[in-house]
Amino acid sequence: MPVIQVDGQEYEVEAGKNLLEACLSLGLDLPYFCWHPAMGSIGACRQCAVVQYLNAEDERGRIVMGCMTPVTDGAIFSLSGDKARGFRQAIVESLMLNHPHDCPVCAEGGECHLQDMTVMVGHRDRHYRGRKNTHRNQYLGPLINHEMNRCITCYRCTRYYRDYAGGTDLAALASRDHVYFGRHSDGVLQSEFAGNLLEVCPTGVFTDKSLVHNYTRKWDLQSAPSVCVGCAMGCNTLPGERYGKIKRVHNRFNAEVNGYFLCDRGRFGAGFVHDERRLQYPGLRNNDGRYDAINHHEALQYMDRACAPGKVAGIGSPRASVEANFLLRTLVGEENFAPGFSDAEQPLVELVLRLQQDSRALVPDITTIESADAVLILGEDLTNTAPRIALALRQSVRNKAYEMAAELRLETWQDGAIRNLAQDQRSPLYIAAVADTPLDDVATNRISLAPDDIARLGNAIAANIAGQPNADLEQPLQEQVEMITTALAGAQRPLVLSGTGCGSTAVLAAAGQVADALCGNGVPAMLCLAVPEANSLGQALLTGCDAPGLAQLQQRAASGEFDTLVVLENDLYRRGSSAQIDQLLGAFQQVLVLDGLDNQTTSSATLALPAASFAESNGTLISLEGRAQHHYPVFQPHAERRPSWTWLLACMKEMQREEVRSLHHFDDITRACAATIPALAGITAAAPDHHFRNAGVRIPRQTHRYSGRTAMRADISVHEPRQPVDEESPLAFSMEGLNRDQPGALLPYVWAPGWNSNQSLHKFQAEVGGPLKGGTAGARLLQSGIGAGPGTFTAPAPFKAEPGRWQLVPRQRIFGSDELSALSPGLAELVQPGFIEICAADAQLLGVTEGDGLVVTKGITKGATEGVTTGVDNTLATLEARINDSMAVGCAGFSVGLAGVQNLRPLAPVSLRRAEGWQRRSPELIGSDRDAGPGGTHV
Amino acid sequence: MSDLIPIVSVAEAALSEEKAALSGLNAVLSEAELTAIDREISHVPYRSAAAIDALKIVQSHRGWVSDENLRAIAHHLEMSAAELEGIATFYNLIFRRPVGNKVILLCNSISCWIKGCDNLQKKVSEQLGVDLGQTTPDNRYTLLPVTCLGACDKAPVMMVGDDLHEDVTEQAVQTLFGDHGGGGE
Numbered sequence A: 001m002p003v004i005q006v007d008g009q010e011y012e013v014e015a016g017k018n019l020l021e022a023c024l025s026l027g028l029d030l031p032y033f034c035w036h037p038a039m040g041s042i043g044a045c046r047q048c049a050v051v052q053y054l055n056a057e058d059e060r061g062r063i064v065m066g067c068m069t070p071v072t073d074g075a076i077f078s079l080s081g082d083k084a085r086g087f088r089q090a091i092v093e094s095l096m097l098n099h100p101h102d103c104p105v106c107a108e109g110g111e112c113h114l115q116d117m118t119v120m121v122g123h124r125d126r127h128y129r130g131r132k133n134t135h136r137n138q139y140l141g142p143l144i145n146h147e148m149n150r151c152i153t154c155y156r157c158t159r160y161y162r163d164y165a166g167g168t169d170l171a172a173l174a175s176r177d178h179v180y181f182g183r184h185s186d187g188v189l190q191s192e193f194a195g196n197l198l199e200v201c202p203t204g205v206f207t208d209k210s211l212v213h214n215y216t217r218k219w220d221l222q223s224a225p226s227v228c229v230g231c232a233m234g235c236n237t238l239p240g241e242r243y244g245k246i247k248r249v250h251n252r253f254n255a256e257v258n259g260y261f262l263c264d265r266g267r268f269g270a271g272f273v274h275d276e277r278r279l280q281y282p283g284l285r286n287n288d289g290r291y292d293a294i295n296h297h298e299a300l301q302y303m304d305r306a307c308a309p310g311k312v313a314g315i316g317s318p319r320a321s322v323e324a325n326f327l328l329r330t331l332v333g334e335e336n337f338a339p340g341f342s343d344a345e346q347p348l349v350e351l352v353l354r355l356q357q358d359s360r361a362l363v364p365d366i367t368t369i370e371s372a373d374a375v376l377i378l379g380e381d382l383t384n385t386a387p388r389i390a391l392a393l394r395q396s397v398r399n400k401a402y403e404m405a406a407e408l409r410l411e412t413w414q415d416g417a418i419r420n421l422a423q424d425q426r427s428p429l430y431i432a433a434v435a436d437t438p439l440d441d442v443a444t445n446r447i448s449l450a451p452d453d454i455a456r457l458g459n460a461i462a463a464n465i466a467g468q469p470n471a472d473l474e475q476p477l478q479e480q481v482e483m484i485t486t487a488l489a490g491a492q493r494p495l496v497l498s499g500t501g502c503g504s505t506a507v508l509a510a511a512g513q514v515a516d517a518l519c520g521n522g523v524p525a526m527l528c529l530a531v532p533e534a535n536s537l538g539q540a541l542l543t544g545c546d547a548p549g550l551a552q553l554q555q556r557a558a559s560g561e562f563d564t565l566v567v568l569e570n571d572l573y574r575r576g577s578s579a580q581i582d583q584l585l586g587a588f589q590q591v592l593v594l595d596g597l598d599n600q601t602t603s604s605a606t607l608a609l610p611a612a613s614f615a616e617s618n619g620t621l622i623s624l625e626g627r628a629q630h631h632y633p634v635f636q637p638h639a640e641r642r643p644s645w646t647w648l649l650a651c652m653k654e655m656q657r658e659e660v661r662s663l664h665h666f667d668d669i670t671r672a673c674a675a676t677i678p679a680l681a682g683i684t685a686a687a688p689d690h691h692f693r694n695a696g697v698r699i700p701r702q703t704h705r706y707s708g709r710t711a712m713r714a715d716i717s718v719h720e721p722r723q724p725v726d727e728e729s730p731l732a733f734s735m736e737g738l739n740r741d742q743p744g745a746l747l748p749y750v751w752a753p754g755w756n757s758n759q760s761l762h763k764f765q766a767e768v769g770g771p772l773k774g775g776t777a778g779a780r781l782l783q784s785g786i787g788a789g790p791g792t793f794t795a796p797a798p799f800k801a802e803p804g805r806w807q808l809v810p811r812q813r814i815f816g817s818d819e820l821s822a823l824s825p826g827l828a829e830l831v832q833p834g835f836i837e838i839c840a841a842d843a844q845l846l847g848v849t850e851g852d853g854l855v856v857t858k859g860i861t862k863g864a865t866e867g868v869t870t871g872v873d874n875t876l877a878t879l880e881a882r883i884n885d886s887m888a889v890g891c892a893g894f895s896v897g898l899a900g901v902q903n904l905r906p907l908a909p910v911s912l913r914r915a916e917g918w919q920r921r922s923p924e925l926i927g928s929d930r931d932a933g934p935g936g937t938h939v
Numbered sequence B: 001m002s003d004l005i006p007i008v009s010v011a012e013a014a015l016s017e018e019k020a021a022l023s024g025l026n027a028v029l030s031e032a033e034l035t036a037i038d039r040e041i042s043h044v045p046y047r048s049a050a051a052i053d054a055l056k057i058v059q060s061h062r063g064w065v066s067d068e069n070l071r072a073i074a075h076h077l078e079m080s081a082a083e084l085e086g087i088a089t090f091y092n093l094i095f096r097r098p099v100g101n102k103v104i105l106l107c108n109s110i111s112c113w114i115k116g117c118d119n120l121q122k123k124v125s126e127q128l129g130v131d132l133g134q135t136t137p138d139n140r141y142t143l144l145p146v147t148c149l150g151a152c153d154k155a156p157v158m159m160v161g162d163d164l165h166e167d168v169t170e171q172a173v174q175t176l177f178g179d180h181g182g183g184g185e
């Protein structure tokens, strides 16, 4: 390891780093703007200047940029010398020439990197007398606010947005002191990862619109370590709360899950927590079919009466915590507990689990995904189902560039140089999907195929890799197989991805085959399979592989086996057609529903219990890579809302059930679950239990500057209520305690003296950009790469397109395809109405153009008339037609989860016809545009 | 006023942008322009590498590059409008607003400044009745500052249309624009 001298002191530093990284890792404060730990250096802002001396005799030295200077053995630097300090001061002064004096009204104020750096370099007096430049701001959509005057032209935004995330609609415009970062014209930023601009920009140019309109300073936000419930990726988040509202969600660094970035579903999708439609009190349905609010004692007594006689079935939820699901399963009994998947989804998730357990391939985390040097995606549109993975894949294709850089001995942080060198040369990424995907722009090739053909393609690739080519593929496909085989077999770290997204077990199995074949060749291949919800995999682990499904529960209820159904945080109407779910619920005499949201299922309940959201309760969730992660309440639930586990535990205590006699705390449930379910034995390692103390004290949820007393409650009482005491976690609802040196899972916010912005994160990292000092949060439950292989697999028969018949294939959207994102105000504006996607030729055949209506009816396949009844209406849906020439032949895409698709099931054969009397939509006004038009009001 | 501005949702905007691009946008550029652009494209490894030339071609036909033209060029070069906008606005001689028949580029860099370009500019403005960045009402001239025309030894200099005028004096300005009525007079 090289030894360098900084201001007369010798330090041992890691080779291959630049001086800025080295200094920050050593705990020395060197100001910077344009360098970013995930994006490397370009040396644009000149802020990280230091003096470098040639040798011990050299007294003058020269100014160099820390972020562009490799650390070499024996190098001599000065950070604190007058020359370096004067230079850095001058840089900030020049950046401030045009910077408005608006910290008091700026949403970045109090957590602004520019503020921090200005104070750090000691710049105070302005010498320039000229006028400041001003810019016109742009409307960038309902999520992100634009205030261009605050820009210091560090170029981080475009480097992130274009180079890192692949967005094309944000650019650096104009030149000299007119430089402007914006779009070609006003409009919604198109990238699914645009929200990271809020954290990447070191100033208040890009701020969170919902925060801006409902503002709280960072120091007044109460926050706790949390986990995103947007998809199964399990990104670590920091929701910030004030007055019972989640004001914003920031990224919580986890080196193995989400690094520095979230997707927009996760960042802007927590608004449902304070949605008006959330239940406040238990509601008991009366004879008029309306609900009477009752108190929690009455509710528990009712639950007790309903459950005591036995004959209870339970439906869990892939979006609820392991603990709540475990308690419900305990309450109703293993054989009467359905994990809460739809009947189509259940075998898919179970297969994902089996494939991961059986595979010889590694189940990768995000850093290993980024290290892949050849990638094959089978059937999954990751940008819309597990978005953070797609962002990681955009980095993995750059491994080609890093290889080229290594040949020239360029350090990996030389971002500008490496991008110039590689231009658009990328490592291979092949996608086989039912139609185009947002990753196509970085793919070597994307092939559109029907799901069965994707499986055949995968199977052929696997056979080819194993050296036993089977020759039953059509010619053009065979060529693809050859190319993909060459790419994968030639790679050192090949990665195969798939998921439940295209609804086909054959596709999943084929992905398992490819990864296994690669392992058979002795290559450490990776297999990553996406599942839909935050705890989907947890449900599969909890219930094993032959849990009852919804249809089975219904049959058993109809045969009189059950009287009562308890539904946990699950809107069943998203899991089957209305008719099916009506029938299911109708088969029970009473239905008890625990949920936070007022949805169709809660409205069908006999008794509805208000459940706390993820932000108000403890819970363990298991992500798609099998990582158990713990989320903590950010604030205490209001009214009669209680975490589901509290309701269930209280109910079972009321029933005097033996199993819960020794369970008192949340941690006890976690431990009981780990002891009962071998597959979940590892969950206790996800986070420390509630006894943990950090150097003898709790970890504060509030910053030390928190403004405790306000007049907010003055209309209720002038007396301040006591701060709630947290009995269930080592965190405190208070500013007292120690937010330093704690385990990684317990990081409630980042702050360090002199570092108020999110850049203070490096003070919590063992080394800059590396894992947290306290260890990476979460515990992996799946033993990677020790399976015996997935066994044999027979590929399905080739898909045959029949005239007049289409196979329905799922098309996901990042906003709206999941249950929760559509409930957050900002995202709701971006959710589209449901649609059917067909190719232009099919559209012509059907006589429709873009925007016309299409009627979807049950398809009658030749010979079989499965599910089709003549003489009745076989209509499944009437939806808007979208024309997409990349659709696989014979397939029609349907928008998963969006309005109007309840009756559509993946892979179902359907017929289509033009809808008569369809009203074409006119361009709509979206709410936020009305108050803030182009260049409108700003904070 | 913003009350009435219809803004389509993301998806729709994306779709309609794309659809418009596919159907209408190619028709924006003339045959001659497209042929000239294609010739440039054939000389470079990536279509987008012809961006500057394409902008110059369209500007030479139309005097300036409108939003619609810019989107059409971007589509033809398979790049996004924002990327091309970044290039177009980087160069001060690609005009993103209409200019007069002739553009006057008055150098205000160091040599010309020493040699009194400020007075020259006043004189030009007085003669034509326009300030920097403005176009005469008869649309004959647009007056713009420029940083060094590379003829510092003949400072002060200016260009009028394609002609370079060296060692310019107020008298010369008077002669050049003397016949011009000036703005508003």
Ligand code: SF4
Binding pocket: A150, A151, A152, A153, A154, A155, A156, A157, A158, A181, A200, A201, A202, A203, A205, A206
């Ligand atoms: S907008 Fe922000 S990130 Fe972009 S250049 Fe300006 S200050 Fe830097």
Ligand code: SF4
Binding pocket: A228, A229, A230, A231, A232, A233, A234, A235, A258, A262, A263, A264, A265, A266, A267, A386, A387, A388, A389
């Ligand atoms: S990728 Fe998934 S888990 Fe991560 S922020 Fe997005 S929705 Fe949340």
Ligand code: FES
Binding pocket: A020, A031, A032, A033, A034, A035, A042, A043, A044, A045, A046, A047, A048, A049, A065, A066, A067, A068
């Ligand atoms: S951080 Fe080093 S030059 Fe910007």
Ligand code: FES
Binding pocket: B107, B108, B109, B110, B111, B112, B113, B147, B148, B149, B150, B151, B152, B155, B156, B157
């Ligand atoms: S300074 Fe005017 S031409 Fe160079």
